Amino acid sequence: MTAALRDDFIPDAEPPALVVDELTTQIRVGRTWYDAVRGISFAVRPRETLALVGESGCGKSLTALSVMGLLPAGVGRVSGGRIVVDGVDMTAADEPTRESMRGDRIGMIFQEPMTSLNPVLPIGFQVAESLIQHRGLSKKAALNRARELLELVRVPAAASRLDAYPHQFSGGMRQRVMIALALACDPKVLIADEPTTALDVTIQAQVLALMADVQKREGLALLLITHNLGVVASVADRVMVMYGGDVVESGPVRAFFARPSHPYSEALLAAMPRIDGDTPLQPIAGQVPTLTQMPTGCRFATRCALRHDRCAELPPLTPVGDDPNHLVRCWARMSP
């Protein structure tokens, strides 16, 4: 747990609701397993928002799915490290224990609101289902609670829409339903995997504000996955930048934006649209190497202007700048 808690910045704070320690997740290509997430560590405390950013394919979703225990069977596996959710070691637990944690103490919101709800089941029941499963509520009581949850996420006329089906809802409304669904059992940890990417710009802001609001009210630990640095600046407390399965930089949001230190973070910020922060990031020159062609040392070396001989060896995460919790993984940027 030492590595995970190195970035403590609130002394005497509550213990973290989610601890990920040296997590390595592998993906099978043909007969070989490749590291798609390489020994990443972080912790999220109640009421705290940790943003996970990085280009497409850098391993953000795999990290989330590893925490949930929902990696695609036969294709993905956790090959090392520890995941502790609300004090329960998920990596050591058996499947029934993990089932009892999912949807109860840890919830997840997915990127695709259009396909993440079951088209043939009523909305109310889909929200109520985990209450029936984990809390043993009667269907009636669970539906009653589902109505309250839908009101909480501001679905208009919630009471009359319990029997409606997903196709009768817009994308933004469906994502609200997904939030209600994930919050049903008052989880300690919420993972939101690009919850607004698929939505209209105006709806994006509404949904984010709603999530931030609910999070503060319920005291959730939120792991927010995004590739929008504007979102990071406005809602996150801390940020973690991933590249090719490695954490390349992490730290408090203010310190990060004041002094982005990894060449990849700099490139991300430079590519960030100025005014609205809503359009997707401009691509950075070059491409992320595929899993089978990852360099052994620093994985960003193939695209990096500061590359030199030492980059064949993976640099450690080391403090940079004034804030002791601001860490960077780059030989060129290590404070001497």
Add this chain to the structure above:
Amino acid sequence: MLRFVIKRLILAIPTLWAVLTTVFVLVRVVPGDPTIAILGDQASEGARAELRDKLGLSKPILAQYVDFMSQILTGDLGRSLSTNRPIADDVLAVLPYTIELTLAALVVGTVLGVPLGVLAAKNRNGFADWFARIFSLAGVSFPAFVSGILLLLVFAVELRWFPVISSANAADPVERLRALVLPALNLGLLMVAYVTRVTRSGMLKALSEDYVRTARAKGLPYRTVVWRHAFRNVLVPIVTVVGLYLGVLIGNAVLTEIVFNRPGIGKLIVTALNQRDYSLLQGLMVVSAFAIVLANILTDLTYGLVDPRVKTQ
């Protein structure tokens, strides 16, 4: 839902009209003079003219068409040429046997095919999957009369579990059921093959959908995820194949009835062919057409039950 039912029933009217017109035309464009077919080529011109009058064939074609349609609308299928009994009575007398056989086959096909398909998808490339794939390949490759004879040889002649000579019209319900088992299996196994295939591929697709991941993220037991979340979505393709296959079953029931020597529409068709009973044949075609249109209506109505998107559109 009621509006959906009514809408569907209204939509069936043009279909039925088209089918009936096709039967009418088909019977009349088949080459050869029906009076020669019935009376033989030695018949006198007078006898043939008399028969033509009796059949209504001497009237103008449009008048024949009006007669044909109005008769059917009043439930009258005309009289048999060979027995002179009302065709509707003859058909109604054997129809229950065919319905009984078709429904039993439908049950066999669904009750065996659906779980086998789900099991195969759940254990992809496992034992159940290989069994299901080989079984459904064999199932669709066997003609009904071959599998029927095999079933008879094994279970009736060798093992003597079931009667060889069918007593489908026995008064004793147990006897009647015993007589139904082999024909229903024969007719149903073919359907098991199709239902298994559709269920398996539908489940494989459904299990990889985002909403299944959501269901798992809720912490539901895998069994609940499979049946409540994935399987519900596969009901639409299953109902489609069952509905389509109901039409095929009605046709295949004929072969099975003949192999197992059961009373039913199949045997009546053979009789009609042997006797060259042209009006009986036409009546049977009309009845089969109605049955298939009815099967399609039932299929569509079932869509409304299994897929909320259908009735709220």
